[in-house]
Amino acid sequence: MAHQITIGLATELTVHTPGSEVRARAVCIRAGVMHRIEAIEILSIYLDALSEEAFALHAGADAITVDIDMEAIFALQSLLAEPNVSAQQMRDRVRQALSLANASVIDPRLQTVLAAVRESIHGRQYLARLVHLSPTRFSHWFVEQTGLPLRSYRKWSRLVAALQNIAAGRSLTEAAHAAGFADAAHFSRTFRNLFGLDPTSALGHVHLIG
Known part of the structure; x- marks a missing residue:
C-alpha cells in the first residue's frame, strides 16, 4: 500500500521477498510486496505511492538498495527526537536524506x-x-x-486518515469510523497487515505528528 524504505541503524539489513534477497544499509521495498526483514535495529519510512517522493524514487523492482550515508541517518534520528517537529520538516529531511530535493511532479x-x-x-x-x-x-x-490496485491504495489512504485522527486526539474507535473503517477491529487488521504490529501496543510508544 506504500513504498517502505528501511534503514539498518546498527548494521546492514537483509530483505527477503518472494523473488529476491537484498542486503544493504538501506532498502526500498515496493508497495504491495510481501517481505521479511532481518536486522538488529531499523528505521522505516513509508512513502505514499502517489507522492512526489515515490515517483522520484522509481521503485520498480520488489526491493532495491538505496544510497544513504550515516550523516543523513543521524540527521533523521535527531529530527525524530525533537518534541515539536512538524510533518513538513520530516518530509523535507526525508527528501534530503534520499537526494529527492527535486522530486518529480505527479501527473x-x-x-x-x-x-x-x-x-x-x-x-x-x-x-x-x-x-x-x-x-x-x-x-x-x-x-x-x-x-497498486485502487482498493489497496484506498486502504492506505484510510489508514493514514485514521492515524491523523488519532494524532488529533481521537480514540482508536472514533478515528477508525471517521476514516471509513467498519470498526476498530477492521482498522487494527489493516494496521497489522501493513506494519506487522498491533496498533494498540505500537501506538502506545510513539508520538504521532498530525
Missing part, C-alpha cells in the same frame, strides 16, 4: 484522483469520470500509474 490527473480518494464517499465510477475513462479502463490505468 495532474493523478493529483485529481488522489484528492478525491481522500474523500471516502467517492467510488470507482466517480473517479473514472474525473479522468474521462471507463471504470474498467480506469482500474488498469491506476495500476499502470501507481503499481
Whole structure:
C-alpha cells in the first residue's frame, strides 16, 4: 500500500521477498510486496505511492538498495527526537536524506484522483469520470500509474486518515469510523497487515505528528 524504505541503524539489513534477497544499509521495498526483514535495529519510512517522493524514487523492482550515508541517518534520528517537529520538516529531511530535493511532479490527473480518494464517499465510477475513462479502463490505468490496485491504495489512504485522527486526539474507535473503517477491529487488521504490529501496543510508544 506504500513504498517502505528501511534503514539498518546498527548494521546492514537483509530483505527477503518472494523473488529476491537484498542486503544493504538501506532498502526500498515496493508497495504491495510481501517481505521479511532481518536486522538488529531499523528505521522505516513509508512513502505514499502517489507522492512526489515515490515517483522520484522509481521503485520498480520488489526491493532495491538505496544510497544513504550515516550523516543523513543521524540527521533523521535527531529530527525524530525533537518534541515539536512538524510533518513538513520530516518530509523535507526525508527528501534530503534520499537526494529527492527535486522530486518529480505527479501527473495532474493523478493529483485529481488522489484528492478525491481522500474523500471516502467517492467510488470507482466517480473517479473514472474525473479522468474521462471507463471504470474498467480506469482500474488498469491506476495500476499502470501507481503499481497498486485502487482498493489497496484506498486502504492506505484510510489508514493514514485514521492515524491523523488519532494524532488529533481521537480514540482508536472514533478515528477508525471517521476514516471509513467498519470498526476498530477492521482498522487494527489493516494496521497489522501493513506494519506487522498491533496498533494498540505500537501506538502506545510513539508520538504521532498530525
